[in-house]
Amino acid sequence: MAKISLAGFKDPVRRPRMIMWTFAVVFGLAAFVIVALGATSTKFFCAQVCHKVQDDTIEAYEKSPHSQVSCMACHEPVNADTITFLFAKVKSGLEVIPTVGNTFSLPLNPGSALALNAKEMGSKQCTQCHSVNRVITPSEGIKIDHKKHEDAGIWCTVCHNRIAHDDVAAPPTLTAPNGSQNVVHPSFTKMTACYRCHDLEGKVKMTGIGAKAASGTCSTCHPADFELVPESHKAADWSVKLHGEKSKEIIKEMGALEVEAKKLEEEGVPAYLAAPVDECFTCHVESKFCEPCHDRLKVTPTTAP
Numbered sequence: 001m002a003k004i005s006l007a008g009f010k011d012p013v014r015r016p017r018m019i020m021w022t023f024a025v026v027f028g029l030a031a032f033v034i035v036a037l038g039a040t041s042t043k044f045f046c047a048q049v050c051h052k053v054q055d056d057t058i059e060a061y062e063k064s065p066h067s068q069v070s071c072m073a074c075h076e077p078v079n080a081d082t083i084t085f086l087f088a089k090v091k092s093g094l095e096v097i098p099t100v101g102n103t104f105s106l107p108l109n110p111g112s113a114l115a116l117n118a119k120e121m122g123s124k125q126c127t128q129c130h131s132v133n134r135v136i137t138p139s140e141g142i143k144i145d146h147k148k149h150e151d152a153g154i155w156c157t158v159c160h161n162r163i164a165h166d167d168v169a170a171p172p173t174l175t176a177p178n179g180s181q182n183v184v185h186p187s188f189t190k191m192t193a194c195y196r197c198h199d200l201e202g203k204v205k206m207t208g209i210g211a212k213a214a215s216g217t218c219s220t221c222h223p224a225d226f227e228l229v230p231e232s233h234k235a236a237d238w239s240v241k242l243h244g245e246k247s248k249e250i251i252k253e254m255g256a257l258e259v260e261a262k263k264l265e266e267e268g269v270p271a272y273l274a275a276p277v278d279e280c281f282t283c284h285v286e287s288k289f290c291e292p293c294h295d296r297l298k299v300t301p302t303t304a305p
């Protein structure tokens with residue numbers, strides 16, 4: 001092994017050469033670091049080089065309106081100092097290991113933990129390009145107030161979780177070496193996800209600093225001329241039969257989702273954001289709407305699975 005010796009610097013004849021070599025090595029290393037950081041920040045690197053495990057995620061990205069936006073714009077800290085940036089690099093670099101070793105397991109990011117992580121996916125990631133004050137035109141029949149949510153400390157991906165990776169539009173197909181597969185993530189722009197905070201009876205569901213009541217009355221989010229009765233209800237036997245089947249189906253799904261919610265909470269996601277919402281109780285208050293009818297008709301209680 002070559003020994004690092006400072007003797008060369010002491011010898012007046014060898015000194016200039018030693019200095020030149022030192023510069024060359026330092027310069028070479030710096031150039032390597034700069035090129036490596038630059039290269040690993042490109043879409044080519046993220047999408048083509050290391051990320052087999054991310055194939056489904058990238059497929060959805062390619063089809064999204066953000067397909068011309070670099071991965072790093074959303075996934076690296078905004079205006080980070082060098083240490084934070086390098087730390088993030090090393091962290092994402094480590095993700096390569098299971099891919100290269102072909103030991104990865106799916107699904108990726110179940111329950112949308114990343115979108116619910118304000119530190120990694122705060123509004124700053126998005127307001128680089130989008131203004132909170134911009135007046136948007138939502139789909140017909142939906143009202144949204146971006147500024148009120150931002151002021152209440154609610155970041156963009158609490159609602160826009162599948163932004164750039166809409167897995168309903170591009171369903172996952174990848175199978176991991178151990179046979180596991182990706183799942184379609186819930187979309188937080190759905191009405192059920194709004195009711196993680198909004199409440200029919202005006203209860204405060206949010207917790208933490210700045211927690212506020214959010215109204216669940218229909219007119220909060222829908223204009224007066226909006227058709228409030230869902231399509232499903234128009235079936236002839238909805239009131240006497242079908243609603244019960246649908247309700248039981250949902251109760252079953254909720255069981256699995258509650259297990260997932262517990263895991264999210266362990267990762268630090270606030271309980272109210274992790275908890276799944278039973279679709280029926282976005283529009284109906286159980287004690288006021290379901291129970292009286294069931295009591296009257298002597299039908300089995302509705303909450304037990």
Ligand code: HEC
Nearest residue numbers: 046054057066069070071074108109112113114115161164
């Ligand atoms: C417009 C912002 C945006 C861009 C651009 C973007 N992502 Fe994402 N990405 C997100 C958000 C938000 C999530 C969190 C999704 C969730 O939790 O449901 C995410 C999640 C992911 C995940 C976790 C798996 C998953 O499906 O939830 C991976 C991996 C990922 N992105 C990789 C990439 C790669 C690679 C690129 C570039 C090819 C990219 N992203 C571009 C915003 C973006």
Ligand code: HEC
Nearest residue numbers: 065066069070073074125126128129130156157160163164
């Ligand atoms: C580097 C700039 C950039 C960043 C960062 C960015 N966006 Fe975008 N966003 C765009 C562009 C460009 C479009 C497409 C423009 C258009 O069609 O109006 C777009 C479109 C959108 C749309 C409408 C299209 C759709 O897919 O629904 C939403 C919503 C959106 N962005 C939300 C977000 C969120 C949330 C984030 C942060 C996670 C984010 N954007 C980060 C540039 C960006």
Ligand code: HEC
Nearest residue numbers: 123126130132136137138139144149154155156158159189
């Ligand atoms: C409380 C939920 C919520 C939050 C938080 C939220 N949005 Fe939205 N956003 C929506 C809804 C709902 C729509 C309307 C979607 C539709 O048209 O169907 C929307 C629409 C948009 C659109 C327009 C999409 C289009 O097709 O024109 C953009 C852009 C956008 N949001 C960006 C953002 C950004 C950036 C943030 C964070 C600063 C953010 N949103 C925070 C719920 C939210």
Ligand code: HEC
Nearest residue numbers: 143144145148152154159189193194197212213214220221
């Ligand atoms: C993380 C909690 C949270 C989620 C999720 C959420 N909201 Fe809100 N929303 C609030 C809070 C809190 C307020 C009240 C803010 C205030 O009073 O200033 C509010 C207010 C609103 C308002 C304005 C009501 C008014 O009277 O001015 C609209 C519209 C709205 N939300 C729509 C939505 C939609 C649509 C969704 C789902 C896509 C959604 N919200 C999801 C917390 C949330």
Ligand code: HEC
Nearest residue numbers: 189190191194198216217218220221227228229230231283
């Ligand atoms: C906090 C916002 C919010 C409130 C309050 C709200 N909705 Fe919605 N609603 C949405 C959003 C967002 C969508 C579109 C996304 C979707 O389909 O889930 C929607 C979609 C719908 C739809 C069409 C989709 C379906 O499920 O058939 C109906 C019907 C509906 N809402 C009825 C109601 C009724 C009835 C109330 C009052 C009990 C209500 N909404 C209150 C946000 C809200």
Ligand code: HEC
Nearest residue numbers: 239240241243244247248280284289290293297299300302
């Ligand atoms: C108009 C009266 C009425 C209302 C309101 C009503 N139900 Fe029912 N429900 C019934 C009847 C009648 C049956 C019996 C159907 C059968 O025997 O096949 C039933 C059956 C059910 C069942 C199946 C019970 C079993 O043991 O198979 C469930 C679950 C259920 N309802 C849930 C709900 C929920 C949740 C609500 C409120 C969102 C609700 N119901 C509101 C009348 C009602």
Ligand code: HEC
Nearest residue numbers: 228229230233238239243244246247250279280282283284
């Ligand atoms: C998007 C809002 C919405 C959702 C979600 C929803 N309902 Fe309804 N439901 C309504 C509206 C609006 C009516 C008609 C007005 C009323 O009776 O309050 C209605 C009526 C009913 C009725 C008929 C009552 C009667 O007197 O005939 C039953 C039963 C019912 N819903 C059960 C359910 C069950 C069970 C679920 C969950 C699977 C559910 N609803 C989900 C909005 C909704």
